[in-house]
Amino acid sequence: MKHHFLDQYSDRASCLHSLDPRVKILAFLSLVVVVVLTPLTHPHRFLLYALLLVALVLLSRVPPGFLLRRSAVVLPFVGLVAAGLPFLGGSGGSYNLGPFHVTRSALLIFVNVLLKAWFSVMAMGLLVSTTPFTRLLRGFQSLGLPALFTTLLSFMYRYLYLLTDEFERMAMARDSRAWRMGRLERMRITGNMVGAAFLRSYERGERVYLAMRARGFDGRIRVMRELRMGRSDALFLSLFFPLLLSAAVI
Amino acid sequence: MRAVEIRNLHYTYPDGTRALRGVNLEVEEGESVFLMGPNGSGKSTLLLHLNGLLLPQRGRVRVFGLDPRNGVGEIRRRVGLVFQDPDDQLFMPTVFEDVAFGPLHLGLEEGEVRRRVRKALGEVGMRGFEKRSPQHLSYGERKRVAIATVLSMDPQLLVLDEPTLGLDPWVRGRLLSLLRRLRRGRTLLMAGHDGELMELCDRAYLLRRGRVEREIDPSAWREEIEIGGRGRGYR
Ligand SMILES: Nc1ncnc2c1ncn2[C@@H]1O[C@H](COP(=O)(O)OP(=O)(O)OP(=O)(O)O)[C@@H](O)[C@H]1O
Ligand SMILES: [Mg+2]
Numbered sequence: 001m002k003h004h005f006l007d008q009y010s011d012r013a014s015c016l017h018s019l020d021p022r023v024k025i026l027a028f029l030s031l032v033v034v035v036v037l038t039p040l041t042h043p044h045r046f047l048l049y050a051l052l053l054v055a056l057v058l059l060s061r062v063p064p065g066f067l068l069r070r071s072a073v074v075l076p077f078v079g080l081v082a083a084g085l086p087f088l089g090g091s092g093g094s095y096n097l098g099p100f101h102v103t104r105s106a107l108l109i110f111v112n113v114l115l116k117a118w119f120s121v122m123a124m125g126l127l128v129s130t131t132p133f134t135r136l137l138r139g140f141q142s143l144g145l146p147a148l149f150t151t152l153l154s155f156m157y158r159y160l161y162l163l164t165d166e167f168e169r170m171a172m173a174r175d176s177r178a179w180r181m182g183r184l185e186r187m188r189i190t191g192n193m194v195g196a197a198f199l200r201s202y203e204r205g206e207r208v209y210l211a212m213r214a215r216g217f218d219g220r221i222r223v224m225r226e227l228r229m230g231r232s233d234a235l236f237l238s239l240f241f242p243l244l245l246s247a248a249v250i
Numbered sequence: 251m252r253a254v255e256i257r258n259l260h261y262t263y264p265d266g267t268r269a270l271r272g273v274n275l276e277v278e279e280g281e282s283v284f285l286m287g288p289n290g291s292g293k294s295t296l297l298l299h300l301n302g303l304l305l306p307q308r309g310r311v312r313v314f315g316l317d318p319r320n321g322v323g324e325i326r327r328r329v330g331l332v333f334q335d336p337d338d339q340l341f342m343p344t345v346f347e348d349v350a351f352g353p354l355h356l357g358l359e360e361g362e363v364r365r366r367v368r369k370a371l372g373e374v375g376m377r378g379f380e381k382r383s384p385q386h387l388s389y390g391e392r393k394r395v396a397i398a399t400v401l402s403m404d405p406q407l408l409v410l411d412e413p414t415l416g417l418d419p420w421v422r423g424r425l426l427s428l429l430r431r432l433r434r435g436r437t438l439l440m441a442g443h444d445g446e447l448m449e450l451c452d453r454a455y456l457l458r459r460g461r462v463e464r465e466i467d468p469s470a471w472r473e474e475i476e477i478g479g480r481g482r483g484y485r
Pocket of ligand 1: 263264265267268269287288289290291292293294295296334
């Protein structure tokens with residue numbers, strides 16, 4: 001059974017996919033930092049960032065529609081900000097939106113939040129969509145995140161699959177035996193299944209822990225450092241950072 | 251030296267199931283031994299004692315002369331255990347990392363780890379799957395990777411719980427010849443119901459209701475099944 005929670009499209013081939021994860025982490029994080037720190041008094045810079053992002057998306061060959069849909073997670077938060085706007089004061093002119101008055105500075109704040117949140121989420125989405133989760137963790141680790149932390153995350157990732165697999169198997173077993181079921185009955189059974197899935201995953205987790213100990217795990221985590229930077233990484237870095245920096249100062 | 255010596259071993263699961271009720275058996279170093287027995291007779295439970303995953307509740311267990319109650323580190327270094335269910339065995343996000351897990355935790359250096367992973371995956375015919383995630387493999391493929399995770403540790407005693415279960419006849423054939431090769435210079439203890447697997451062993455035990463009923467002739471598995479089917483009931 002195949003699921004994708006985080007890194008759909010991350011196993012595709014493109015020049016962005018083949019870069020060293022550390023390079024991508026550094027590049028995309030810097031992009032986010034630069035975007036967030038740019039004051040809205042320089043709107044043309046945001047246009048340049050957008051161009052940079054579009055170029056990256058095209059390079060990655062990840063469907064833009066997918067990234068856009070995923071970046072919609074920012075909408076609720078931005079919506080929350082928008083709901084507060086009419087209550088913000090501030091100088092400059094004001095606009096009438098239906099029954100509300102919104103001042104110009106409040107509107108600027110809104111645009112500011114919207115653009116920055118959206119660009120950041122796009123950048124992170126692109127990072128995750130071009131780097132398999134394990135490589136991403138490996139990258140974070142060799143950038144200094146403790147092995148304990150990355151290993152915990154990698155187990156979490158693994159158990160997420162175990163849990164959903166367990167649930168899916170049971171759902172399949174239910175549907176193949178009970179094809180005619182009332183809605184109430186179905187809900188009751190599904191409730192039982194959720195409980196059983198947790199129990200089964202828990203027991204499975206115990207057995208997996210046994211397997212780890214059987215192979216010499218003593219609580220200390222050992223991992224390999226297998227990342228190597230290549231020519232394409234150097235090329236990417238030497239193009240990306242000058243572009244980003246010039247976009248940030250123009 | 252004896253590789254394994256088990257005397258009057260008892261084990262009861264927390265829910266009260268008495269899985270082992272006085273097992274006696276021994277395995278000499280360099281020997282291949284098979285454990286046959288009906289479902290639920292306690293084979294898997296017994297094997298879990300061999301590298302200290304379960305500790306004897308009553309009776310004694312010695313592995314290469316070591317008592318698991320005095321520490322299991324050295325025992326685990328020498329004993330490789332392949333679980334019956336590959337999903338219990340595989341826990342890393344990629345096949346490569348899973349097969350490398352054991353050698354890494356033996357403290358080997360990276361070049362050697364890489365070499366061992368290559369060799370082990372080659373032996374089970376899974377080279378080229380290094381980057382795949384174990385949970386997206388077919389059952390038989392997972393089973394083969396599970397075996398590789400232990401082969402890469404190059405254990406002195408190899409313990410396999412139903413290694414051929416669920417394999418297609420081609421892969422099973424290759425596994426049988428791999429095991430025929432591996433048994434040279436190594437001690438092998440396997441459990442299961444596969445007659446041909448039993449035939450490649452030196453000795454075999456018949457386990458029933460948590461006890462070793464008797465030793466049987468490894469080449470006579472057909473007859474054993476005949477007798478077992480008649481009259482004695484399933485367990
Ligand atoms: N975790 C557990 N909790 C409680 N009882 C268990 C547990 N695991 C196994 N048992 C019980 O212990 C007994 C022995 O089980 P075991 O798995 O060792 O049998 P087996 O010989 O390996 O069978 P099979 O051929 O089906 O693999 C069975 O009656 C089983 O129901
Ligand atoms: Mg078993």
